[in-house]
Amino acid sequence: MELSKDEKEILNGRDGNAAAKSMQILYALGEIFGAEKLIKVSSVQVAGVSYNNLGDAGLEYINSLAIDGKVKVKTMINPAGMDLVDWDEMSIPETFAKKQIEVIAAFRKLGIQISATCTPYLIGIKPQKGEHIAWSESSAVIYANSILGVKTNREGGPSALAAAIIGKTPYYGLHLDTNRQAQIKVNVECTPGSQSDFSALAYAIGKKIRNKIPLIYGIKQATHDQLKNFGAALATYGGTAIYHINC
The missing domain is CATH 3.30.110 (Translation Initiation Factor IF3)
Incomplete structure (x- = not known):
């Protein structure tokens, strides 16, 4: 995959550790799937928010990105592993709740909107037909591609987060009209x-x-x-x- 001069500089650490790590992920994905370039996205939706999914390793990774990273486009998250307000009334173990709250704090520090929804198109992110986005939640992805007429692959949590920090995603899969x-x-x-x-x-x-x-x-x-x-x-x-x- 061909990177622009600016993208190469980001990969080499010009904009900090979070941006470099994110560019590494996007470059690797592009190479794997044969993308010719990166393209801009207008919004991102990140899945893999529950501490049950992330564990300590995932929490450590997100915290490392939050040290010097910020998202470049409007970004929301999928539902978390508990109600973020009334968890203590729902018999959620305090040990789990503390870890989940740490996860949310890291996402917030990155500049992500703490929406905790699998329907971002109902609460503020409704891209226009033809736009490229990077969403994760399967029901949101198929809605976006089929009903809104926008273009997105089904992203994993790390690739969506990388796309949010860089503001771009590899140009492959359902971003190409021939594959739709x-x-x-x-x-x-x-x-x-x-x-x-x-x-x-x-x-x-x-x-x-x-x-x-x-x-x-x-x-x-x-x-x-x-x-x-x-x-x-x-x-x-x-x-x-x-x-x-x-x-």
Whole structure:
């Protein structure tokens, strides 16, 4: 992957340790997936927020980034491992709570908005069609690609955090129009009505198509919430991060 002069200087430590580490991650990803360059992103959503996921090693890593790092674009986080306000009323062990609070403090120090939501598009991040973003949560990623018409891969926590600090992501996968095209046609002969119907339909489709990108026919109408539920179930049971629907 080709880096610009500015990106090479960041990689070599010009902007500090956090930026250098983040550029190392993005460069490695770009090399692995054959990206030709880095591209700017307008927003980031970071998953892997729970201390159960991170452990002490993950907490140490985020703290190391927070020493001299700051995010360059609007960034939110996924839900944490507990309610951040009323955890003590929910029988959360204090030892866990203290570690989770440390995690949140590190994210806050980096300049990240402590949203703790898997639906960032409902509370302040709603990118415009065609924009490139770097989101992590599977239901948010498939919603962004399929409903909003923006472009994102499903990022892991470290790669999303790196993208937030650099403000860029490797140009591969679903950032490329050629990789967003339908790979299989699905004809729906039933008439889903409730949100649960749409979730069940997506479950059935996902189990059949796995990670292929579907073009779905036969659904005459659908509400915003029905499509949101459909995408969440499809991403969970099928593994795809985008779908096309003709309705």
